Amino acid sequence: MAGSRVPALSPAALLPPQPAEALHARVARSLRHAVTQGHWPQGARLPGHRALAQQLGVSRNTLVDALGQLETEGYVTSRGRSGTRVCAPPGQTTSDAPGLLPLSAWARRALSGQDEDAGGSYEFDFRVGQPVPELYPEAAWTQALARRAGQHRAGAEALRDPLGPVETRRALAAYLNAERSARVTPDMVMLTGGIQSALDALARVFLEAGRVAASEVPTYSGAWAALAASGAEVIGVPVDAEGLDPAGLPEAATLVYLTPACQFPTTVTLPFARQRAVLDWAAACGAFVLEDDYAADLHHTGRPPAVMQGLAPERVILLGSFSKSLAPVTRSGFVVAPETVTRVLAGTRPLTDRVPGVLDSLALGDILVSGAYGRHLRRARQGLRHRYEVLSRALEAARPEWRLTPARAGLHLHAALPSGTEARTIVRKAADLGVAVTPVAGPHEAVLLAFAHLEVSRLREGAARLGRL
Structure with missing residues (x-):
């Protein structure tokens, strides 16, 4: 391989540009990719600077800057009249996709304990964890x-x-x-x-x-x-x-x-x-x-x-x-x-x-x-109490079979579901109506409805929509 040359290139050999990337950095990234993916064997000789620049459609100065970067990183070496040669062996894999990560036992346990948010946007979003702009002095x-x-x-x-x-x-x-x-x-x-x-x-x-x-x-x-x-x-x-x-x-x-x-x-x-x-x-x-x-x-x-x-x-x-x-x-x-x-x-x-x-x-x-x-809390508590009462009354009217837990604190309302009703089923049916709620699974199925982040009119309208389940 010591006497081999890299194949002729063209502007198409350049990888797509990245945002705000300088041209010499793009050239260096493209040539680096050719080395690491095994397209250029170790010891292969690159064309002269002027010829390689013409092949890639860039200026000689741009190419020199790119090759200088690669030489600093150890991918190529310049040997005077012997030219520039590849001096880094290709990687063991040509795939960009990583394999299984060697995660620790702690990481596996931590990831297994995470809840997945269903995501999406809804006309009436009662999911817990919503930011409350009013609770900010x-x-x-x-x-x-x-x-x-x-x-x-x-x-x-x-x-x-x-x-x-x-x-x-x-x-x-x-x-x-x-x-x-x-x-x-x-x-x-x-x-x-x-x-x-x-x-x-x-x-x-x-x-x-x-x-x-x-x-x-x-x-x-x-x-x-x-x-x-x-x-x-x-x-x-x-x-x-x-x-x-x-x-x-x-x-x-x-x-x-x-x-x-x-x-x-x-x-x-x-x-x-x-x-x-x-x-x-x-x-x-x-x-x-x-x-x-x-x-x-x-x-x-x-x-x-x-x-x-x-x-x-x-x-x-x-x-x-x-x-x-x-x-x-x-x-x-x-x-x-x-x-x-x-x-x-x-x-x-x-x-x-x-x-x-x-x-x-x-x-x-x-x-x-x-x-x-x-002083901030005294103002905030009044608003929280009003919203809580509005949503409680609206839900009692819309879903009288749901048993609401009286709450002294917090930003959500807990509604226990009738025996035999699954929270996930309620969540799915509510989503079809444009309403998002948080499920509580277990021996006593329930749903949670956050109230502090919504205007009073939206609380009433959202509860009424749930009445159509």
Whole structure:
């Protein structure tokens, strides 16, 4: 092969251009492709620069730039009068399609736990997880961000603290103690990008193959997936009309996940007697309770209930987020845990993450301290309550056979279906009418309808459309 030459080329040998790609880069990419796909054998000699440029229909300077790039990358080598030769062997495969990825066991478990969104657009979209523009205090947030953006020194100092800016942790601790009857010190707080990242961190720290975790069922699928991805056995604890039933807890576990203030997806509140039973069980077997307070500030009937963390701060890890009560774009969340736990989280965090957006964290602290967040919530709760009542009344009229769960909080309504009715069937029939709802499968089939993002008129019209099922 040492004396062979590459076949003559033409402008058709150039690969299609990519957006904003320079001509010399396109030529280099095309010649690189010829080498890696085996079209040019190793040791083959390229035509002279002028001849090859004419074959490709480009200038000599363009070709020289392209060959210089390939020589730097090791695909060709220039040997003076001996010319330019291919010096890289072709790849083992000529297919552009990758084979099976060598995924880890963690990745396979994580992917198997993902829910697939049906996708599509609908005239009336009641699916949960919709952004709510009204739940965004634009003026207060913008002012806080602008103020903090000019304080470079404070931001630089905050970058060194793996728990997040201490002034924001102080503000958050004070807020939780005053508003939620928590028992928190700043050193018990770690700021996160949201509840999901906190669940992932805690699962990695506490769970592995051979250990047991427990979770209420039905539940937030992202929590179950995070626990299961660790390799631990996840045991479901049934939920009834009062929330998680402590009688269903396993004999022992490392973690138990629950949403006591507003159970997801049923929206019921776990009564104190059951909370106490869960805490007694956790103390007996040495488990930590993961209290997901996702709807903490979205209670639209009076003040939200006290958190379980205040009953047993040594046993409860509180997870919270402002992505719903402010806006998803803020990505501001937190973990409240015993200091022994936050020290471990701080020590392991640099392997996968750094502190969340410092500007967002500092701005969050400012609106908590200033009272702007409290004023925002009072306005938002009124709107949420009105929309909830409108949709409840409209659905009771349109689908009287659906049993609606009274909700004190959250952004969706839970509708239990009559016995023998499958949620997937309702979803499919509703989609044919231009209405999207979220199914809840299991022993008690139900559908969820988000209401906070829709105008009142759209809530009534969408419910009426469901009446045609």
